[in-house]
Amino acid sequence: MTDPDAPRDAADGAKDDAEAASGASGAADAGTVVELAKRRGFFFPANEAYGGTSGFYTYGPEGAALKRNLEAAWRDRFVTREGHMEIDSPTVTPEAVFEASGHLDTFDDMIVECPECGATHRADHLVEDNTDIEEAESLDTERVADLIAEHAIACPSCGTALADESVDAFNLMFETNIGPGSSSPGYLRPETAQGMFVEFPRLAEYARNQLPFGVAQIGRGYRNEISPRRSLIRVREFTMAELEHFVDPESDEPPIERVEDVSVPLYSAATQDGEDDGDVTWTTIGEALADGTITSEWVAYYLGIARKWYDRMGVDMDRFRYRQHLPGELSHYASDCWDAEAEIDGNWIEITGFADRGAYDLSKHDTYSDEDYSVFKAYDEPRTTERPSIDPDMSVLGPEFGGAAGDVADELAALAARDPSAFEGSEVAVEVDGETHTVPTEATGFAVREETETGEHVTPNVIEPAFGIGRVLYTVLDHAYREDEVEGESRSYLALPDELAPTFVGVFPLMDKDGLGERARAVAADLREAGLAVTYDDSGNIGRRYRRQDEVGTPYCVTVDYESLEEGTVTVRERDSTAQKRVAIEELPSRLAAFRAGEPFDT
Structure with a gap:
């Protein structure tokens, strides 16, 4: 049996030869693919009988089957073969979750409003459409406003100049109320990730508190896009397939030997900033790690297995690349991030993000909630350590410092942890709210005690591959499109991999x-x-x-x-x-x- 992860040019050599002989060609324009999708029942705008609403699509019989097959192939590769768990969490989430995650403050796009017709537009997209700048999203709102003025960019709807119009941040989450009234605000989730982060304490129990372990989810997400466009590429409701891999940053390493020889097309941040902007470098995962182009072995591992999976799904490797995020566009949680991008109708679109999220998410939920978001890691052998501590005599501190006595005690404890030598004299000085307080050492109850520890609590780091299923599906359709002649007649067909065909x-x-x-x-x-x-x-x-x-x-x-x-x-x-x-x-x-x-x- 052929390895389903093997490159398709090995498994389908006979088909490729046949295409070459018949003169088959691909690279259809967007209009051709969208027309075929609508005519043959892959996808089409939803609710057209009532005028439709931009950013929402219905998958027809062929598209729904293709989508199911694509999800099954993703689950096979990233869940079953990797030995991960899968969950299905709610799509409505209480506000407190997104306050902890940072989405209330940072999940924004840039919006500009036309002063004449009132149409709103995504400002960074206007810049990208009217200049040579490819990643305006990485710029701040002031710079984007300056570029709109510098290039005399006008409203696409009515042609009115947008110079001097303010560019503002617009939060993309759909707001709702949970239950009657407005006392329990919530949001439609913009990603499936938070459902996995919030439930981490229970999921860790299911994993027997053994790191590393992965949790996956395929489900709907919602983003109130300013300017939905290009059919499935930018929509307001979509399906994501996300994996959160929880690892011990000090000791867990991926099986990098499985992918070190996999060739990948890298478009690094250094290349994007250099004179050879636009050039993709083909290299192996092992070489990219050795020369520091990819800094995280875990991210590199998933780039490697994902590249083989894209190939298996029929993505044209001549129209595919991994682009590293520029410093200015990194998400608030990411220390490094690479996007898998596919070329569609002359434009590069993101189809997957690969991020090292560090311990950001779990640390935030640990702070905001009443749960413990760490894993206890047992030592091979118990360890005996000397640990300084205090046991202050509050009958002395209370009368002396009044309402500040508790804060003085807290500062004494912190001082003992960081500088035990401060307690060697007859008095100890600590500062509270800018005021220095002196305490007799004997009243602090300072002591160094031996403690035997059997382990420690570790807050895992998170490695996240996040796939946009609709975008991958669109890419597969576009890259599978062929035209040729059969017995003197022209035909068009989709060279879909057998496992994906509806x-x-x-x-x-x-x-x-x-x-x-x-x-x-x-x-x-x-x-x-x-x-x-x-x-x-x-x-x-x-x-x-x-x-x-x-x-x-x-x-x-x-x-x-x-x-x-x-x-x-x-x-x-x-x-x-x-x-x-x-x-x-x-x-x-x-x-x-x-x-x-x-x-x-x-x-």
Whole structure:
């Protein structure tokens, strides 16, 4: 069986050769992909009967199946194969969670309003659309406002100049109330991550408090985008697949040997700031770690396994890169971050973020909540240590310092921890609110005691790969699009990997008479019983039926003809090459399963 993580150019060499021979080409423009998606039932704007609302899309029958298959492939690679857990948390979250996480203060985009027509626009996008600046998001609002003025950028809606208009921060979270009234504010989650962070204490118990462990989640997120655009690329409701990998920063290391030889296209921060801006460097994970381009082994590990997964999903590696975040665009929680980006219609779009979040999230929830967000790490052998402590005589401190006595005691404890030698004299001085207080050493109860410790509490660091499923799906469709000629006629088709195709096999009777239809329906039923996704079609001529299945990416078509009734064989046609072969009906399920597992069609 072919390794499903192997590069597709190894598993699908025969298909690639067939494409080259037939002159197949890809790189469709955005309008072509969107039109195909709508016509063939992949995705389309939601609620169009009521005028529609920008930023919301419905996945049709083909798109919903493709999305399910993509999620299953992600779960296979990043959950099952890595031995991680998976949860499903609520999409409505109380305000206190986002106060702790920092989203109330920092989850913003830049907005500018037209003074004439009142239209609002995402200011950094206006700059990117009208200048050579690629990452205006990394700039502050004042700089973006200056650029709008410098380049005389006008309102896209009415053409009014936007110079001197203020650029403000706009929080992207959808607000709601939990229960009647407004006493319990909440938000639709903008990411699935907080559901995993908040439940960390219980999840750590499920992991037997053993680091490292990972928790994954596939679910809906919501962001009140200023300017939804480009179909699934920027929407207000979307599906994310996120993994939070909790690690001990002092001792846990990834199995980097599994990916050190994987080649990756890196677009580093240094390259973006240099003269060769735009150049991608292909290197191996091992080399990138050795020369310091990637600083985190854990991030490097996930870049490596994700690169092979993208290849497996059909992402064109000539239109793919890992871009490192510039210092000014790093999220508030990230010490380093790389985006997986795909080229779509001449533009690079982010499809995944890989971040080292450090201990930020768990530390915040530890501070704001009543739970302990650490893991107890047992030592191999108990350790005996000397620990300074105080036991102040409050009958002395109380009368002497009054209401400040408690604060004086706290400062004495802090001083004992950081500088035990301060207690060697007859008096100890501490400062409270700018005032120095002197305490007789004997009244502090200072002592150095031996303590035996069996372990310590560790707040884990978090490594996070976060995938935008809709963006990956759009990329897969765009990169799978092909056009060629078959027997003098032009055709378009989707060269989807077999495991992603919404339908795996189409079954056709040559015509619906003389028992051909009944035999074809029986074949289709048997293939469904074998666990294959099957469509049955007896409408129109065979060529037209082939074209319909090609256009939705169905890898194989089975035609039942008169020879099927006489000899018990059917014609199996492969999508990309259009090659055909006769296969015994009784062998059909096993042969199709073998093709899906990687067996070349020409064997």
